[in-house]
Amino acid sequence: MKFTDVISPFLAWSRAAKKVDTIPYPNQQNPGADRYRGFHINDTSKCIGCGRCEVICENKAIDMVKVDGVEPTKGDSGLRPKVDYGRCCWCALCIDVCSTGSLSLTNKYSWVTENPDTCVYTPGVDQKAWDSEEKGFRQENDVLGWAGSPREQMEIETPEKRIENFDEVVKGYTVDQAMEEAARCIQCGLCISACPAHMHIPDYLKAIAEGRFVDAVKLFYDNNPLPEMCGKVCTRECETVCAMGYQGESIAIRWLKRFACEQFESLADVLALEAQPGEPNGKKVAVVGAGPSGLSAAYYLSRKGYEVHVYDRLEKGGGVSWYAIPEYRLPADGITKQMEVFEQTGVIFNYGRDITAELLADMENRFDAVYLAVGLQKPSDARIKGEDIPEVKPAFDFLMNSPDKGEMLTGKKVIVIGGGNVAMDTARTCVRLGADVVLSYRRRVQDMPADDEEIHEAMEETIDFRPKTIPIRIERTESGIRYLYHEAKMVDNPKGGRPLPKPKDDVEHAVDADILFSAIGQTSDIEFIPESMQKEMKLKWGRIIVNDNQYTGYKNFFAGGDITPGEGDAITAIADGLRAVKGIIDRLK
Amino acid sequence: MGVNPATDPKKTTHLFFGPQHPGVTGNMSIEMWFDGDQITKAITHVGYLHRGFEKLMEKRLWIQNFPLVCRICVPEPDINEECYALAIEELTGIEVPERAKWIRTLVLELARFAVNLMAFGGQAGTLGLGTAAMWGITFRDFVLDLFEELTGARIYHIYIQPGGVRRDLPPGFENRIEEVLTKIEERLPELDRLVLNNAIFKLRTQNVGVVKPEWIKEYGLVGPVARGSGSVRDVRKDAPYEIYNKLDFDVVTETGNDIYARALVRRREIDLSISLIRQILSGMPEGPVATKLPNLTEWRVPAGEYYSRVESSRGEYGYYVVSDGSLKPRRVHVRGPSYVHAVPLLERMLVGANIADVSNIMVSLTTCPPEIER
Numbered sequence: 032m033k034f035t036d037v038i039s040p041f042l043a044w045s046r047a048a049k050k051v052d053t054i055p056y057p058n059q060q061n062p063g064a065d066r067y068r069g070f071h072i073n074d075t076s077k078c079i080g081c082g083r084c085e086v087i088c089e090n091k092a093i094d095m096v097k098v099d100g101v102e103p104t105k106g107d108s109g110l111r112p113k114v115d116y117g118r119c120c121w122c123a124l125c126i127d128v129c130s131t132g133s134l135s136l137t138n139k140y141s142w143v144t145e146n147p148d149t150c151v152y153t154p155g156v157d158q159k160a161w162d163s164e165e166k167g168f169r170q171e172n173d174v175l176g177w178a179g180s181p182r183e184q185m186e187i188e189t190p191e192k193r194i195e196n197f198d199e200v201v202k203g204y205t206v207d208q209a210m211e212e213a214a215r216c217i218q219c220g221l222c223i224s225a226c227p228a229h230m231h232i233p234d235y236l237k238a239i240a241e242g243r244f245v246d247a248v249k250l251f252y253d254n255n256p257l258p259e260m261c262g263k264v265c266t267r268e269c270e271t272v273c274a275m276g277y278q279g280e281s282i283a284i285r286w287l288k289r290f291a292c293e294q295f296e297s298l299a300d301v302l303a304l305e306a307q308p309g310e311p312n313g314k315k316v317a318v319v320g321a322g323p324s325g326l327s328a329a330y331y332l333s334r335k336g337y338e339v340h341v342y343d344r345l346e347k348g349g350g351v352s353w354y355a356i357p358e359y360r361l362p363a364d365g366i367t368k369q370m371e372v373f374e375q376t377g378v379i380f381n382y383g384r385d386i387t388a389e390l391l392a393d394m395e396n397r398f399d400a401v402y403l404a405v406g407l408q409k410p411s412d413a414r415i416k417g418e419d420i421p422e423v424k425p426a427f428d429f430l431m432n433s434p435d436k437g438e439m440l441t442g443k444k445v446i447v448i449g450g451g452n453v454a455m456d457t458a459r460t461c462v463r464l465g466a467d468v469v470l471s472y473r474r475r476v477q478d479m480p481a482d483d484e485e486i487h488e489a490m491e492e493t494i495d496f497r498p499k500t501i502p503i504r505i506e507r508t509e510s511g512i513r514y515l516y517h518e519a520k521m522v523d524n525p526k527g528g529r530p531l532p533k534p535k536d537d538v539e540h541a542v543d544a545d546i547l548f549s550a551i552g553q554t555s556d557i558e559f560i561p562e563s564m565q566k567e568m569k570l571k572w573g574r575i576i577v578n579d580n581q582y583t584g585y586k587n588f589f590a591g592g593d594i595t596p597g598e599g600d601a602i603t604a605i606a607d608g609l610r611a612v613k614g615i616i617d618r619l620k
Numbered sequence: 621m622g623v624n625p626a627t628d629p630k631k632t633t634h635l636f637f638g639p640q641h642p643g644v645t646g647n648m649s650i651e652m653w654f655d656g657d658q659i660t661k662a663i664t665h666v667g668y669l670h671r672g673f674e675k676l677m678e679k680r681l682w683i684q685n686f687p688l689v690c691r692i693c694v695p696e697p698d699i700n701e702e703c704y705a706l707a708i709e710e711l712t713g714i715e716v717p718e719r720a721k722w723i724r725t726l727v728l729e730l731a732r733f734a735v736n737l738m739a740f741g742g743q744a745g746t747l748g749l750g751t752a753a754m755w756g757i758t759f760r761d762f763v764l765d766l767f768e769e770l771t772g773a774r775i776y777h778i779y780i781q782p783g784g785v786r787r788d789l790p791p792g793f794e795n796r797i798e799e800v801l802t803k804i805e806e807r808l809p810e811l812d813r814l815v816l817n818n819a820i821f822k823l824r825t826q827n828v829g830v831v832k833p834e835w836i837k838e839y840g841l842v843g844p845v846a847r848g849s850g851s852v853r854d855v856r857k858d859a860p861y862e863i864y865n866k867l868d869f870d871v872v873t874e875t876g877n878d879i880y881a882r883a884l885v886r887r888r889e890i891d892l893s894i895s896l897i898r899q900i901l902s903g904m905p906e907g908p909v910a911t912k913l914p915n916l917t918e919w920r921v922p923a924g925e926y927y928s929r930v931e932s933s934r935g936e937y938g939y940y941v942v943s944d945g946s947l948k949p950r951r952v953h954v955r956g957p958s959y960v961h962a963v964p965l966l967e968r969m970l971v972g973a974n975i976a977d978v979s980n981i982m983v984s985l986t987t988c989p990p991e992i993e994r
């Protein structure tokens with residue numbers, strides 16, 4: 032102990048003359064730090080109501096609620112998060128997992144209210160003093176990757192190798208890859224509303240993530256009897272709304288469906304109990320057309336105890352999806368595997384039976400209900416001068432006739448006109464048969480109705496893409512044909528919608544070729560419907576107009592799939608079949 | 621059976637100190653018997669604060685426990701985040717980017733800095749030297765400003781995450797740290813004059829609350845409590861985690877065995893933290909601050925168990941984490957030094973102590989009840 036020890040503490044008094052450190056609240060109020068975790072705000076126009084914030088909140092402080100003015104749409108539940116400040120601990124986990132980045136915390140420190148009810152509020156909907164606050168805790172370029180993640184890469188055959196044969200391009204996921212990919216799903220379920228058949232997507236992704244592949248397949252069959260096909264060629268509306276797609280990549284829902292089906296040599300075995308006819312109810316239904324739509328209706332009708340007779344003029348089931356889609360996208364063995372499941376259902380298949388007007392009229396008496404699922408079997412006219420030249424052929428007919436087993440086109444030059452799936456399939460098939468292919472399309476690449484992946488893969492396969500080319504005419508030459516076109520410029524469409532192609536100038540460009548395939552769509556062939564019946568049905572552009580239950584308005588006739596207006600893809604055709612089953616059950620009650 | 625003289629109702633007074641008493645470190649209480657003003661027996665009681673942390677953790681997703689674990693220690697939440705993250709990283713094999721390791725060390729050291737500022741001043745506070753206590757708290761507040769800027773919160777940072785940290789340093793943050801260090805450094809001599817060079821403090825702390833060196837092994841004492849009695853144990857040196865092995869420092873140790881020695885250890889720890897923080901700032905590499913984690917709601921940590929440990933301001937602090945490979949931890953056990961320091965050690969030290977020194981002794985052990993009852 033020293034004498035200074037007695038004196039020195041008194042030196043503390045020197046502080047009394049200095050500036051105080053304490054903030055004289057409320058006269059002085061410092062703003063929170065730029066990153067402060069204060070009160071919530073939500074950009075409700077950006078929010079998709081995925082509920083990720085609600086799920087992650089360990090304090091159950093968030094409830095997803097319906098708000099006025101936000102209606103549910105495909106990919107938006109119409110719900111928005113409501114926060115309870117009696118529970119919230121401002122951890123901001125909800126902020127870092129927000130799929131869209133719409134939810135943030137402001138740097139607002141304090142809030143005094145006399146009404147405790149206002150402490151439970153819907154950010155972005157219920158007005159608060161901090162609504163326009165710019166600073167606070169928000170996602171910073173998603174450094175954490177909690178709000179979105181990349182997709183498990185699918186192995187794809189190289190373009191050089193794949194054009195040598197008709198082997199499948201996509202190699203499929205390994206078990207580990209599939210489980211990882213499926214585990215990315217956040218179970219928001221927004222995809223269900225986007226899927227025309229409303230498949231149980233989150234449930235089957237969870238099953239796959241947990242290695243329960245049998246369960247996954249059974250879940251598929253709840254509302255889709257052709258899951259392996261859809262797992263390969265579906266237009267995957269579901270993936271376009273996936274919450275993971277906003278700040279990462281959407282889940283590979285289609286590939287995972289394919290994966291689960293591929294785990295089994297026999298799907299019939301997996302569904303030994305499920306794919307069985309229901310207790311017979313004594314009623315008979317005829318299904319015309321064994322395409323995806325007809326098959327879907329047949330499967331679920333038989334499960335409900337109906338005696339189902341399917342008629343198709345072709346030799347096997349599957350419709351154009353299986354006849355026309357090339358092997359490299361949809362190999363035939365998968366088809367056989369899926370058709371085996373139908374054998375257990377007791378559906379009676381009548382192949383090679385062309386239904387004529389007479390037969391259809393007869394069906395009216397023999398069956399309690401008829402489902403017309405005849406699709407579109409007639410290629411549309413190209414409406415180009417010179418299309419009657421024999422070397423100008425419909426792409427649809429070409430694809431329907433197993434071109435992979437037909438003659439090679441080695442050294443031949445082929446022109447394909449169109450930008451849809453049929454055009455891509457034709458062009459890519461021709462490349463595989465050894466041809467040089469030019470693809471001509473009126474609009475821009477981004478306007479092509481074909482799947483982006485298809486377009487991308489086609490481009491890789493040496494196909495000469497000529498977008499913005501307007502056909503003028505086709506001429507005969509000594510050795511073959513000559514295709515003439517104008518280059519187009521895009522002009523605004525006065526009616527709105529996609530811009531229109533208009534010739535840029537008068538210059539005529541020419542390509543010489545041996546064959547030209549026109550792939551500009553298919554139309555219906557409804558001659559088999561007796562005129563008297565047609566008069567009672569509503570028809571538009573050759574399509575049958577139906578109500579929500581696929582009912583045609585004529586007696587007990589229902590229709591669905593491509594023959595009715597719609598997306599024109601397999602899953603819509605399947606969904607129509609499901610709705611028809613509901614309609615038929617209701618009507619035959 | 622005769623009457624125990626230590627608790628003889630005829631000779632001793634029986635009193636509860638705490639749990640509602642500003643002189644008690646948190647919500648715990650000491651049941652005491654004393655004869656005159658000399659304590660004859662003391663029993664530590666806990667249970668006032670039990671919130672079932674460990675049990676609750678078994679009910680939450682792995683990530684959802686971060687907002688929870690930090691609450692086990694108000695002054696130094698980051699050690700909890702660190703231990704829990706270290707265990708998860710060990711079990712999952714998730715790598716932490718180099719920059720994140722530096723930032724984590726920075727955060728841990730800033731937290732230790734803040735605690736010691738408060739504890740050092742607080743020690744004087746137990747003797748009625750309120751000014752020193754207030755200054756300690758003020759200095760800590762300057763550090764909390766930094767935490768607010770870095771993590772978005774002053775107390776519960778929820779900043780250390782498996783695979784790294786939640787955000788990069790804000791622009792210019794290094795300068796702001798340096799400003800705070802300089803400001804506190806300039807004012808520490810004032811605090812020293814008020815505490816270490818204070819006759820009252822010396823009289824009340826020297827040769828009071830003696831921790832005999834042989835008790836270190838007997839009880840398993842750690843941290844400043846052990847280092848005030850000659851121990852050189854420090855997890856930062858003995859089993860370096862993050863980047864402590866890249867920093868230049870000596871373990872702080874004193875041999876006075878008394879409260880004064882422990883206060884001196886904490887005071888020197890403050891200087892050490894300043895030095896370590898400066899070393900970290902000058903050596904901090906560039907790069908990413910987090911490794912991306914899998915889908916948090918489907919995140920299964922592979923089955924296994926791991927004991928992670930760090931040096932907290934109170935000594936070795938550890939988490940024993942068990943996973944059964946599911947979405948939630950199977951078991952998490954939090955092991956802090958306060959159990960030993962507040963129960964067997966304190967009960968022993970209080971026997972024979974003057975009643976006026978209870979708080980003084982207790983604070984010198986920086987006992988922390990949430991660490992005892994998790």
Ligand SMILES: Cc1cc2nc3c(=O)[nH]c(=O)nc-3n(C[C@H](O)[C@H](O)[C@H](O)COP(=O)(O)OP(=O)(O)OC[C@H]3O[C@@H](n4cnc5c(N)ncnc54)[C@H](O)[C@@H]3O)c2cc1C
Binds near residue numbers: 323349405430591
């Ligand atoms: C080349 C090509 C590629 C395609 N690619 C895809 C794709 O990748 N993804 C996708 O989702 N969709 C694709 N589609 C579209 C898809 O194939 C159809 O939307 C789907 O097959 C429609 O199903 P559906 O049951 O309505 O008709 P269809 O599949 O056309 O089946 C109708 C069936 O009815 C039979 N039929 C018709 N009239 C009669 C009659 N009078 N008597 C007896 N039987 C009759 C036909 O033989 C046919 O089997 C593609 C189509 C083509 C042509």
Ligand code: SF4
Binds near residue numbers: 123
């Ligand atoms: S900040 Fe944390 S506690 Fe509050 S609503 Fe978000 S997740 Fe829940």
Ligand code: SF4
Binds near residue numbers: 073134
């Ligand atoms: S996570 Fe984001 S996008 Fe999803 S509901 Fe919550 S606020 Fe909306």
